[in-house]
Amino acid sequence: MKITVVKKMKADGTLCRKSANVIDDLNRLGLIDQIDEFVAAEEHEPTSQGIALALKHNVDAAPFFIVEEGDSTRVYTTYFLFLKEIFNQEVSEDDEIAEIMAQNPDLSFI
C-alpha cells in the first residue's frame, strides 16, 4: 500500500490551515511515518505536482489522501474517513460532522 498526502502550500510558503492541522494530527497519532509521500499543491505554481494530482482526481481542496494498493486507487477528501478506513482509528461523530460541514459549506442550506 502506498499512501500519498497532498497538502496545500500558500503563496507565502506556509501550509493552509487544514493541511497544517492534519499533519499535526498525524504526528500526534504517531501515524506520520506511515505516510509514504507528501506532495505540495502550491498556490502560485500551477505546474506543481499537487495541483496535477488534484486535477487528475477531480479534487478541489486540500488536504486529500491517495491510497494505492495493487491496481486500485482510493482518494479520500475527508480526513476522518481516511483515518477510520486506513488506520482503523476511532473518530468521534462531532469531528466527522465538523469536517463534512467544513468541506461542504452548502450543506447548511439544505
Added chain:
Amino acid sequence: MQLDITHLALEYENKDPQEILKLALDKFDRISISFSGAEDVILIDMASKIKADFNVFSIDTGRLHPETYQLLDQVREHYGIPLEIVFPESSEVETLVKEKGLFSFYRDGHQECCGIRKVRPLRRKLATLDAWITGQRKDQSPSTRATIPVVQIDAGFSTSNHKIIKFNPLANWSSAQVWQYIVVNKVPYNTLHTKGFISIGCEPCTRTVLPNQHEREARWWWEEAVDKECGFHKANLVRNESGVAR
C-alpha cells in the same frame, strides 16, 4: 449498481430537470427527494408527473417558520404523498440548549447548531438511501455552487462500502425559471416568499433582503464569508489542465 457518474454528469448536463429526475427515479429504488420547504417544491411536482410512488423527506430542525410547517402539510395533502419528517436526536438538542442556550449560533457560529439539527439527521437518513435528490442551483451561490453537476458522488456522506449519489436536477435553472414553473403549474409554495424571503431556512437564521442583494445575504448575515483558504484556485487547475504541467 455500477453507474459511470462522470459520464452521466456530462451526458445530462444540458438536459431538462425532468429528464434528470426521471433518470434518478428510474435508476434507483432507495432514493428520496430532499425537500427544504422552499422553491425545491417543484421537484415534488415534477416527480409526481413521472411516477405515482416516490419518496420525499424533510428535516425538521425544530426552528422552522410556521409558514414552512404549513407548506409541508399542504404538500403532503396536495400530492398525496407520505412526506417523511426527519428529526434531530432529542438528546443532542437538549445537551446543546442546556449548555449554550437557544441562540448560541449568534455567538459561536451556526455550524454547531446546524450540525446537530440538520447534518446529523441528514446523514442518518442518507445511510438508508443509495441516492438523493436536491434542489441546489448554481445561481444560488456563485462562490460555492457555481460548478455543481447535475449528478455526482456525494463525497461527504459516502463511505468505501456505501456510495451515495446526489442528483441536482435544478442545477442549471435560474430562480426565474423556477418561479415560472411554480406559476404555470400552480405549485403550492411557501408564503414567506410573498413577504420578501428569497432563501428559507431556520427562523432565527433567515431574514429578508433588499432588492439586488444576493439570497445568500439572507442567511447567517452576522458571520464572515466562507473560509476558502484550503481550496485550489480554479485558474490553477485550468492552467494545469491546459498542459502547463505535463
